[in-house]
Amino acid sequence: MTGSESGFLNTLRALGTFRREHLGNRPSDRALSRLAGTSASTVGDWLRGTRFPQRLEQVLAVVEGIRSEADRHGLPTATATSLLDDSRWRAAYDQELERRTQNTRAAVERAQALSAQRGDLGWPVRNLDDPFTMDVHHAIDAGEDPNDTALPLLPTYIERDHDALLHRAARQAEEGRSALTTLIGGSSTGKTRACWETLQRLPGTWRLWHPIDPSYPEAALDGLPRVGPRTVVWLNEVQHYLLTMDPTLGERVAAGLRELLRSPDRGPVLLLATAHPEDWNRLTGAPHGTGDNHPQARALLTRAGSFTRIPDTFICDPQHLLQAAQSDPRIAEAHAHAKGGRLTQYLAGVPALLERIDTAPPLAAATICAAMDLRRLGHSPALPTALLEATAHALVTDEQWNQHAHTGWLKNTLTYLSTSCKGVPGPLTLIRQRPGTSPPDQEHYRLSDYLEELGRYTRRRYCPAPQFWTAALQYALSRDDRRALARAAHDRGRVGIAASILDEYSLPGLFDRSSDYALGEEARTARAEAALIRITKERAPDTPRVLDLFFKEKEARSLQELGEQERADAIWEELAEARFPGACMRIGDRHKEAGRRTEAEQWYRKGADSGDPEAMQALVFLLAEDGLLEEATEWTERIADVGDIYAYSRLAYRFEEVGDASRAKEYFRKAVDAGLIDCYTDLIRVHWNEGDQDTAQRLYNEAVQSGETSGPMMKAERAGEHATADELAFTAVDHGTVQPLRQLLWHRLQQPDTTLGETLARKAIDAGEAFIVHGLAELFSPSEHPQSLKAMQRVFESADEIGSSHPDA
Numbered sequence: 001m002t003g004s005e006s007g008f009l010n011t012l013r014a015l016g017t018f019r020r021e022h023l024g025n026r027p028s029d030r031a032l033s034r035l036a037g038t039s040a041s042t043v044g045d046w047l048r049g050t051r052f053p054q055r056l057e058q059v060l061a062v063v064e065g066i067r068s069e070a071d072r073h074g075l076p077t078a079t080a081t082s083l084l085d086d087s088r089w090r091a092a093y094d095q096e097l098e099r100r101t102q103n104t105r106a107a108v109e110r111a112q113a114l115s116a117q118r119g120d121l122g123w124p125v126r127n128l129d130d131p132f133t134m135d136v137h138h139a140i141d142a143g144e145d146p147n148d149t150a151l152p153l154l155p156t157y158i159e160r161d162h163d164a165l166l167h168r169a170a171r172q173a174e175e176g177r178s179a180l181t182t183l184i185g186g187s188s189t190g191k192t193r194a195c196w197e198t199l200q201r202l203p204g205t206w207r208l209w210h211p212i213d214p215s216y217p218e219a220a221l222d223g224l225p226r227v228g229p230r231t232v233v234w235l236n237e238v239q240h241y242l243l244t245m246d247p248t249l250g251e252r253v254a255a256g257l258r259e260l261l262r263s264p265d266r267g268p269v270l271l272l273a274t275a276h277p278e279d280w281n282r283l284t285g286a287p288h289g290t291g292d293n294h295p296q297a298r299a300l301l302t303r304a305g306s307f308t309r310i311p312d313t314f315i316c317d318p319q320h321l322l323q324a325a326q327s328d329p330r331i332a333e334a335h336a337h338a339k340g341g342r343l344t345q346y347l348a349g350v351p352a353l354l355e356r357i358d359t360a361p362p363l364a365a366a367t368i369c370a371a372m373d374l375r376r377l378g379h380s381p382a383l384p385t386a387l388l389e390a391t392a393h394a395l396v397t398d399e400q401w402n403q404h405a406h407t408g409w410l411k412n413t414l415t416y417l418s419t420s421c422k423g424v425p426g427p428l429t430l431i432r433q434r435p436g437t438s439p440p441d442q443e444h445y446r447l448s449d450y451l452e453e454l455g456r457y458t459r460r461r462y463c464p465a466p467q468f469w470t471a472a473l474q475y476a477l478s479r480d481d482r483r484a485l486a487r488a489a490h491d492r493g494r495v496g497i498a499a500s501i502l503d504e505y506s507l508p509g510l511f512d513r514s515s516d517y518a519l520g521e522e523a524r525t526a527r528a529e530a531a532l533i534r535i536t537k538e539r540a541p542d543t544p545r546v547l548d549l550f551f552k553e554k555e556a557r558s559l560q561e562l563g564e565q566e567r568a569d570a571i572w573e574e575l576a577e578a579r580f581p582g583a584c585m586r587i588g589d590r591h592k593e594a595g596r597r598t599e600a601e602q603w604y605r606k607g608a609d610s611g612d613p614e615a616m617q618a619l620v621f622l623l624a625e626d627g628l629l630e631e632a633t634e635w636t637e638r639i640a641d642v643g644d645i646y647a648y649s650r651l652a653y654r655f656e657e658v659g660d661a662s663r664a665k666e667y668f669r670k671a672v673d674a675g676l677i678d679c680y681t682d683l684i685r686v687h688w689n690e691g692d693q694d695t696a697q698r699l700y701n702e703a704v705q706s707g708e709t710s711g712p713m714m715k716a717e718r719a720g721e722h723a724t725a726d727e728l729a730f731t732a733v734d735h736g737t738v739q740p741l742r743q744l745l746w747h748r749l750q751q752p753d754t755t756l757g758e759t760l761a762r763k764a765i766d767a768g769e770a771f772i773v774h775g776l777a778e779l780f781s782p783s784e785h786p787q788s789l790k791a792m793q794r795v796f797e798s799a800d801e802i803g804s805s806h807p808d809a
Contacts, residue, residue, distance in 0.1 A: 004371035007090055008052070008095075008096045009050075009052065010049060010094070010144070011092065012046055012048075012049045013047070013048060013049030013052075014083060014381045014435075015047060015062075015063070015066065015083050016046075016047030016049070017256070018083055019047065019066050019069075020064070022070070022073070022075055023066070023070065023073060025299065026069050027065045027066065027069055028180055029043045029047075031065065031318070031319070032061075032062050032065045032066075033320075034300070034317075034319045034320075034790040035061040035062065035064070035065045036058040036061045036062050037061075037320070037323060039512075040168075042122040042159075042518040043062060045167075045207050045346065046059075046062065047062075048674055050171070052096070053429075054315075056089075057770050059089055059093065059106075060089060060090075063083075063084055063089060064085065064595075066083075066084065066356045068431070077078065079385055081481070084089060084781075090579050093589065102543075117521050121207065121209040121223050121226055121228070121231065122207040122208045122209030122210070122231060122232075122635050123207060123208055123229060124204060124205070124206070124207055124208075125199055125203070125204055125205075125206045125207065125208055125232070125371045126204030126205075127203050128199060128208060129664055130153075131153060131154055131196050131533060132153075132293060134192065134195075134208075134210065134234060135236050135237075136154065136192050136196050137188060137192070137193070137346075137349075137424070138348075138349070138423070138425060139154060139347050139348070139349075139354070139423070139424065139425055140330055140333070140346070140347055140422045140423050141422055141424075142350050142421025145463050150780070151328065151330070151333055152347075153332075154193065154196075154531070155324075155328050155330045155331050155347055156306055156324040157193070157197050157323050158317075158320050158321055159316065159320070160182055160190075160194075160310075160314070160315060160316045161308075161315070162194060162308045162310050163182055163194060163197070163198075164193060165306055165308050166181055166183075166195070166197075166198045166272075167201070167768070168203060168283075168306075169181040169199070169270060169272075169306065170201050170270065171196050172208075173202075173230075173266075173269070173270040173325075173422055173689045174202070174268075174396050175268075175269045176201070176263075176268050177267070177268055178260070178266075178268045178269045178270070178271075178301070179261075179262045179268075179270055179305065179306070179307075179308070180257075180261055180270075180271035180273065180301075180304055180305025180306060180396060180602075181270070181271070181272060181273070181305060181306050181307065181309070182238065182273040182274065182275055182280075182306075182307040182563070183192070183195065183273070183274045183275070183308060183310055184274075184275050184276075184280045184306075184307060184308070184309045184310065184313070185274075185275055185276075185277070185309060185312075186277065186312055186448045187276070187345075187450040187452070187453040187557065188311075188312070188344055188345045188347075188348035188449065188450050188454055188455075188523045189310045190310060190344040190345055190731065191274040191310060192236055192274055193344075195234070195272040195274065195605045199232060199272075199783050202232065202270075202361075203230075205230060206230045206232060206576060207232070208231070208232045208234055209223065209227075209231055209232065209233055209234065210225060210234040210236075210259060210744075211223050211233075211241075213253065215241075215480075216240035216241050216249060216322060217241050217244050217249050217252075217253050218503070219236075219541075220241050220253045220256070220257075221252060221253060221256060222248075223538065224253075224256040224257070224260060227260055227266065227269060228265065228266070229267055229268060229269070230267050230268060230269075231270075232269070232271075232272060233257070233260075233269060233271045233272070234272055235271060235272065235273035236272075236273070236274050236662075237274060237275070237279075238273040238274065238275050238301075239252045239275060239282075239283070240293065241254075241299040241684075242254055242283055243279060243282060243283065243294075243302075243481055244567060245483055245484045247293035247294065247379070248295060250293075250294070251294065251295070251297065252296075253351030253746065254266075254294075254296035254297040254299070254300045255296045255370040255557065256298050256494070257300055257672075258296065258299065258304050261300075261304050261305070262304070272273055273301075273305075275301075276453060276456075277309070277782065280301070280374060281775055282294070282736075282738035283297045283298060283553070284297070284298045284300060284675055285303050285391060285675050285736030285737070287409050289347055291620050291691055295613060298675075302321065302618075302674075302675070312340075312341075312345070313340060313342060313346055314338075314342065314343035315339035315741065321335060325458070326382075329538055330347060331343075331347075333346075334347045335353075336459065339351075343425065345450070345809060348424060349356070349422050349423070349424030349425075349451065350450050352421035352422040353421050353422065353426070353451065355421075356416075356417070356421050356426060356427060356794075357427060357451070359414075360417075361404060361413075362400045362403075362404050363392060363396065363400070363405065363409055363413055364394060364416050364417055365403050365426075366392040366393075366395040366396045366400075366428055367388055367392040367413050367414075367460065368415060368417065368428075368451065369392075369395050369455075369459070370388055370391035370392040370394070370395055371383055371388060371427075371428065371445070371447040371451075371455075372451060372452065372454070372455025372456075372459055373389075373391070373395075373455065373459060373462075373464055373468065374391060374445065374446055374485075375452050375455065375456075376455050376456045376459060376460070377464075377472075377482060377484070377485055377488040377489075378481070378484030378487065378488045379472070379476060379481050379485060380478070380480070380484075381446050381447070382431055382444040382445075382446060382570075383428075383444060383445050383446065383447065384442050384443075384444055384475065384755050385414070385444070385445070386442055386447065386475045387471075387472065387476055387477075388410075388473040389454045389475075390416075390471035390472075390474065390475045391468055391471050391472050391475070392413075393405075393465040393471070394464070394468040394470075394471045395464070397739055403509075407641075408650070411684055414428065414443075414445065414745055415432075416520040417445075418445065419660050425448065427447070427451055428445040428446065428448070429445060429446045429448070430443060430444075430445055431443075431444045431683065433448055433785070440450045442605070459769075460734075460767060461730065461763065461766060461767040462766065463492075463494075463765070463766035463767075463768075463799075465494045466497060469485070469489050470497070472498070473485055473486060473489075474760070481709045486498040486611035488768070490763055490770070491768045491769075491771065492767075492768050492770055492799070493553060493765040493766075493770040493773075493795075493796055493799035493800055494799060494800055495796075495800050496800045497800075499742045505572075507609060519770065526571045538587060544554070552571050552574065552575055552580075553575060553580060553582075553583075554572075555571060556568045556571040556572050556575070556586075559571070563591075563604055567756040569587065569590065571585050572586045574604070575608070576603070578612045579612075581613075581614065582607075582611050582612065582614050582615075584603045584604065584606050584608075584610070584612060584615045585603075585604065585607055585609070585612065585614045585615040585618045585741050586609025587603045588600040588601070588602075588603035588604045588607070588615065588618055589618070591603060592622075597622070600622065601619070603615075603623055604616075604619035604622060605619060607619075608638075609784050611638050616635050616638060616647075617647060617650070618638045618649065619646065620635045620636055620639070620650070621636055622648075622722065623635070624651070624654045627658075629651075629654065629655065629658070629660075629663075629698065630653070632651060633651060636648065636650075636651045636667075640670075640674065646671075646676065648667045648668075648670040648671035648679075649667070649668065649671040649679050649682070650675065650676075651667050651674055652664045652666075652667035652668040652670075652671060652679070652682065653682075655667060656682075658684065659687075661686055661690060664686055665683060665687070668682045668683040669683060676737075676738040677703065677706045677707055677708045677735065677736070677737050678708065678737050680699060680700075680702070680703035680706065680708040681703070681739070682708055683699055684696045684699045684700055684703065687699065695792060706735065707731060707735020707736065708732060708735075708737060708739070708740070709729065709731055709732045709740050710729040710732075710740045710743055710756065712728055712738050713725050713728035713729055713732075713743075713744060714743070714744075714747070716728060717744065717747065722756055725744060726744075726763065727759060728740065729741040729744045729760070730763075730767065733767065733769065738769060739774050741760075741764060741769065741772060742772060742775075744760060744778060745760055745761060745772075745776055746776060746779075748760060748791070749761070749776070749780075749785075749791055750788060752787075752793040754787060754788065755792060757788075757792050758794060758795050761773045761791075761792070762795055762798065762799065763796045765796075765799050766799075772801070773792070773795065773796075774796075776792075777792040780792070783787075
């Protein structure tokens with residue numbers, strides 16, 4: 001046994017070989033892991049010689065386990081004696097530690113020198129000693145320790161299945177290959193803690209960068225060009241970076257992260273991300289409504305990296321859990337009292353939080369509901385006191401207000417909600433001012449992560465009354481917060497409310513009463529003229545090139561609205577020369593409309609060759625129309641690679657049209673696997689039409705499990721079980737697909753009595769799916785569906801003018 005790294009790890013590998021060849025892989029990795037107090041995968045890595053054990057006691061425990069098995073088999077060979085000698089392992093381990101210490105010291109000195117020259121971002125990993133600055137949750141206070149010993153900041157860590165994915169990513173990065181891993185799970189399931197534990201496995205020369213100031217996406221865009229090798233990019237709550245008010249901002253962040261991952265001269269880097277399931281579905285699921293806003297984010301998260309889901313229940317090796325409970329009273333209490341296996345939630349104080357809310361006075365309960373609604377409707381995490389006061393007032397009845405709004409109610413309420421619960425922060429946490437920053441004019445509070453998620457789920461189909469929106473838009477301090485709230489109102493059919501904030505850059509009106517279901521010509525013209533005035537005012541001579549191109553794009557769109565096509569075309573051609581996304585497609589469309597298919601194809605190809613997904617798709621349509629399906633297939637794969645998974649389904653429909661069922665099934669299946677679960681219906685149909693009923697039935701069951709509920713929904717509808725049908729339609733929405741909801745609305749609005757359809761449409765609008773209802777309305781013909789259109793008119797007028805009543809909760 002030598003003191004060199006290769007010798008030490010080779011001897012570990014030899015120990016593993018001895019166990020395999022002479023002992024039949026006994027004891028198992030799991031049995032040895034119990035002795036060493038670690039995971040089975042870690043023991044397996046040791047015995048393959050791919051990882052250095054951090055504690056000698058763990059090595060000796062493994063050696064003892066194998067020695068006992070060898071004694072049982074009577075194998076006191078010379079090889080066994082050498083491999084199983086504790087004293088030799090101790091000496092070799094000490095030599096290896098000394099060697100690593102010297103190498104680390106030299107590496108740190110080199111890294112510090114390089115870092116000083118480059119101005120690298122972040123902090124050395126070895127200097128990170130406060131997990132709470134990285135958003136790891138505080139743990140409950142379990143009372144006095146019977147052993148009278150000081151407990152560490154965090155409870156004993158118990159590895160679970162998702163840790164193996166993080167370990168692989170860390171090893172890959174250490175070996176020189178950049179990696180991204182995303183953990184998907186509910187609040188307080190241990191996502192951030194798992195990432196923190198991964199940091200502890202990295203060499204001290206690595207750095208950690210957590211972009212947050214002045215805002216998450218702005219900090220990321222500013223710093224990404226300066227990220228150096230051996231950097232961990234901390235993307236906790238990845239929606240802060242990718243789900244932005246302006247979708248182009250989040251897409252630029254996603255594109256920058258993709259470029260960082262695929263640039264060998266900038267790596268290795270390790271990107272650690274976390275996401276709530278709802279945000280993951282929004283970023284990676286099938287686009288609907290006004291189009292696909294997240295192709296770059298989808299490609300980043302699903303194609304450029306690995307991901308796994310963390311269940312709400314705590315699943316681990318029972319022996320490891322018992323060992324942890326014996327050494328940590330917090331684990332012991334959670335193990336004894338957590339319901340439904342929700343151990344991490346108990347440790348994070350969730351039961352105590354819920355108890356505080358359940359026993360809250362009416363105004364305190366209203367304040368929490370207001371905070372939940374503000375966050376789920378788009379306000380940033382920092383909630384000003386005046387905003388909480390005004391929106392809470394909008395959520396209580398006159399009787400409640402008159403009975404409980406005594407002098408000082410707000411101060412008492414905030415004290416009640418910000419007091420710690422069993423040692424962890426309360427429902428609201430006062431945001432402390434950082435040194436060196438200007439003091440705010442009022443205090444700001446942050447809502448508990450768990451309550452934020454709870455509100456997003458339990459209140460997801462509730463639209464606040466008009467007085468809430470008025471208060472929220474008046475007291476939100478930043479322009480971005482006001483615009484985010486206005487967009488949320490707009491998405492819920494409250495166009496009149498949103499119009500007070502959104503300007504000419506906003507989404508179009510949903511339901512203009514002057515023209516049944518389209519935005520009126522007069523309104524469009526006025527908005528386009530206002531946009532040109534604003535562009536002229538804001539575009540300065542020193543405007544950066546990239547921003548100037550965005551101004552030009554808005555100018556071209558506005559000119560088109562005003563009918564000045566020649567001026568617009570000239571700007572589109574200028575943008576095309578600058579490789580601005582969508583410009584080549586616009587010019588190609590103009591040629592195609594004029595019947596100049598050759599010129600249209602040339603422009604589409606020019607845009608496609610520059611990597612513009614819209615031009616690629618336009619080219620696919622043209623090729624498919626001409627029957628050139630093989631080339632269309634090649635371009636479809638390229639489109640999907642940059643995140644537009646709808647390309648699969650579009651090509652599948654084309655194959656079905658020409659009678660190629662085999663290729664249609666192939667691409668419907670690709671669409672489903674990429675996240676377009678709507679396409680289950682098409683895949684089932686093709687199999688059924690071929691007479692393959694067994695596969696069709698299997699796919700039907702698979703679809704329902706994935707959230708594609710059209711089949712059971714329409715069965716319930718035909719049976720008169722309308723409430724069940726409604727719930728199945730919204731279950732599909734929760735899974736990221738709106739096709740069942742569309743189908744049910746279409747069915748009901750064509751009935752002689754449209755009452756059920758109007759009720760469902762209002763529910764959909766209140767849940768934030770106004771564009772789905774509007775898009776359906778556009779499919780009705782004034783001559784063939786006059787009754788359906790009148791129903792739609794009533795629905796949008798009701799939403800915009802009346803609003804919703806208070807929720808029951």
